[in-house]
Amino acid sequence: MSVESAPVPSDPLQPAPIKATAQPAAILRGPAAERIVLSTELDPWLPLRALAGYSGLSVRTLRDYINAPLQALPCYRIGGKVLVRRGEFDGWMAQHRWVGPRGMDEIVDAVIGPSRARRR
Numbered sequence: 329m330s331v332e333s334a335p336v337p338s339d340p341l342q343p344a345p346i347k348a349t350a351q352p353a354a355i356l357r358g359p360a361a362e363r364i365v366l367s368t369e370l371d372p373w374l375p376l377r378a379l380a381g382y383s384g385l386s387v388r389t390l391r392d393y394i395n396a397p398l399q400a401l402p403c404y405r406i407g408g409k410v411l412v413r414r415g416e417f418d419g420w421m422a423q424h425r426w427v428g429p430r431g432m433d434e435i436v437d438a439v440i441g442p443s444r445a446r447r448r
Contacts, residue, residue, distance in 0.1 A: 372413075376410050
């Protein structure tokens with residue numbers, strides 16, 4: 329019996345070529361293709377400490393938001409562990425987006441008209 333070894337590339341920094349197999353790729357048809365969900369890597373579960381690093385909020389503040397009576401931060405409690413999905417946190421944060429009042433220049437311009445100094 330002879331054992332064939334993979335050819336060694338001439339450049340060690342280049343990966344070895346991938347051999348194609350004679351087997352066809354699997355084809356998904358029907359309802360099975362509709363149930364594929366790739367949410368694990370794209371939307372990870374974060375413990376509070378990791379969520380604090382992601383959000384810039386403290387763990388204590390996050391706990392306060394989880395226990396808030398109105399618009400509580402959605403979470404999952406498994407035993408003593410509290411997990412939050414990053415996508416759900418982002419959605420919750422979007423609900424709390426606040427756009428401040430217009431700048432003072434815009435307010436003054438709206439009331440008395442544009443200033444000559446700012447017209448340039």
